[in-house]
Amino acid sequence: MDSVLSTAEGKYSSIDRIRSEVRSITNIYSGLKLEYSPYVFNDGRTEMLLMLKGVIPVPISGVTYNIPVGIRLTATYPRNPPICSVEPTANMRINVSKYVAHDGRIYLPYLHEWKQETSDLSGLIQIMIAVFMETTPLNSVLKSPPQPPYPTQMSGRTNAGCPYPVQPFLPMPGVGGPASAAANPPYPTYSPFPRYPQVQASSVSTTPPYPPNPSYAVGSSSTITEEHRKASLLSAVEDKVRRKLGEIFQQYQAEMNVLKRTQVDLMEGERKIQGILSRLENEKRELEEKIQLMTEKKKEIEDALGKMEKKQEDLNVDDAVVPSAPLFKQIFELFAEENATQDAIYYLGEALRRNVLDLETYLKQVRELSRKQFLLRAHMQKCRKVARLAG
Numbered sequence: 001m002d003s004v005l006s007t008a009e010g011k012y013s014s015i016d017r018i019r020s021e022v023r024s025i026t027n028i029y030s031g032l033k034l035e036y037s038p039y040v041f042n043d044g045r046t047e048m049l050l051m052l053k054g055v056i057p058v059p060i061s062g063v064t065y066n067i068p069v070g071i072r073l074t075a076t077y078p079r080n081p082p083i084c085s086v087e088p089t090a091n092m093r094i095n096v097s098k099y100v101a102h103d104g105r106i107y108l109p110y111l112h113e114w115k116q117e118t119s120d121l122s123g124l125i126q127i128m129i130a131v132f133m134e135t136t137p138l139n140s141v142l143k144s145p146p147q148p149p150y151p152t153q154m155s156g157r158t159n160a161g162c163p164y165p166v167q168p169f170l171p172m173p174g175v176g177g178p179a180s181a182a183a184n185p186p187y188p189t190y191s192p193f194p195r196y197p198q199v200q201a202s203s204v205s206t207t208p209p210y211p212p213n214p215s216y217a218v219g220s221s222s223t224i225t226e227e228h229r230k231a232s233l234l235s236a237v238e239d240k241v242r243r244k245l246g247e248i249f250q251q252y253q254a255e256m257n258v259l260k261r262t263q264v265d266l267m268e269g270e271r272k273i274q275g276i277l278s279r280l281e282n283e284k285r286e287l288e289e290k291i292q293l294m295t296e297k298k299k300e301i302e303d304a305l306g307k308m309e310k311k312q313e314d315l316n317v318d319d320a321v322v323p324s325a326p327l328f329k330q331i332f333e334l335f336a337e338e339n340a341t342q343d344a345i346y347y348l349g350e351a352l353r354r355n356v357l358d359l360e361t362y363l364k365q366v367r368e369l370s371r372k373q374f375l376l377r378a379h380m381q382k383c384r385k386v387a388r389l390a391g
Contacts, residue, residue, distance in 0.1 A: 001026065004036050008050050011075050018050065018073060021121045029125065031055040031066060039072055039083070049073060053087065056125060058132040067132055068092075069106075071121065081114035082124070092138045100137045109251065123258040130250030134243050327387050334380040341373040 001022065009015050022034055032054040039049045050073045055066035072083040084106035088094055096102050110119070110127040323329040345366055352362045 001034050004034050004050070008036050008048070011048070012050070012073070012077065013075075014078055017078060022050075022052065025052065025121055025125065028122075029054070029056055031057070032071075047075075049075075049083075052121070056129060058129050060133060060136060067137060069128065071124070078116045078119070081111045081119070082121070084108070084111065084124070084128070086137045088138050091140055093141045095136050095139050097135045097137070099131050099135055106137075110255075118258060118262060120258065123254055126254040126257065127251055130254060131247060133250070134247050325387075327383060331380060331383045331387065331389075334376050334383065338373060338376040338380065341369050341376065345369050345373075 005015060005019050005022075012018055026032055026034070032052045035051045035053050036048060037051055038046050039051070040046050052071040052073075053069075055068050057064050058067045059065075068087040068089065070085050070087045072085075074080055074083065085104040086094065086100060086106065088104065094100060094102060094104055099108060100106055106128065108124075108127055108131060110124055321332065323332055348357065348362055348365055348369070351357045352359065357365075
């Protein structure tokens with residue numbers, strides 16, 4: 001998955017959101033895989049698009065079927081909705097309805113009302129499963145059995161040998177007898193092997209039929225009264241309304257789940273923001289206290305500088321440093337004298353360079369000052385050892 005996303009990274013601006021949604025979906029629906037394949041638009045353009053291809057589980061009448069679908073993400077996703085379609089295999093046939101076109105394209109209210117902030121792939125798949133539970137998008141096609149040379153009884157062609165569920169049809173007026181009852185069972189039969197709903201190739205229905213009410217089934221007299229027709233219409237309308245309400249309920253339930261997840265994310269974000277604001281308030285309080293302390297220190301320094309400026313004229317340099325012990329005073333004086341000797345040697349060198357002194361006088365003075373400097377340093381070193389000072 002990561003290699004496919006890295007290939008398409010330059011094409012999609014919201015690749016991070018796509019990566020998060022695809023990873024979440026593939027963890028839930030293991031039958032879906034990510035591909036990067038070409039797609040031909042209605043205007044003839046061909047473009048490489050990311051595509052979630054595979055099967056999604058759809059429970060139908062207590063049996064779970066794997067419906068093959070394809071979800072293609074355009075370059076403007078999530079600003080625009082994805083392109084969805086069913087992907088029938090060779091032994092499947094598209095069941096055209098108001099949600100699935102003849103070419104397999106899927107049309108849902110969720111796609112028509114797509115919103116970048118609240119809509120996502122997870123909610124889309126949940127809506128698809130809810131819709132496919134009510135309106136099967138695919139049917140398995142069985143080859144028509146060879147016609148027998150002689151007419152056979154309809155009761156011999158039962159559904160016992162068909163391993164797939166067969167869609168029932170309403171009995172037509174004017175058809176009676178046991179043969180009609182066997183050819184059109186009032187309720188569908190199911191097999192223990194879950195596959196796709198199948199119909200005979202010669203009788204494919206584009207909309208799911210409604211099972212008849214057994215109490216109004218056609219009898220051997222083949223006479224249908226007005227009450228029978230009225231009851232049949234009421235039953236069909238009631239079933240259609242019930243299925244429509246179930247579809248709307250499933251759609252709103254999926255939207256509510258999406259909204260609940262969004263609410264949880266928003267509440268988590270609110271807690272994080274509250275924590276950040278609390279830390280900022282604490283830091284602001286500490287900063288204000290430090291600013292107040294620095295202001296007080298600054299005022300003290302300004303007062304001390306003002307006092308020093310007033311006493312500067314009466315200040316004696318020798319009284320500025322007062323050692324705490326006579327030994328420390330001796331070290332201080334030796335250090336000052338040694339530095340003065342070093343300065344004297346420096347200025348003798350400058351006088352020699354400027355021809356103020358001759359060489360003989362310079363060497364004599366430097367020899368005397370160097371001897372004095374040596375003695376000062378030795379004396380100072382001895383004093384430091386007595387005072388237990390480092391170095």
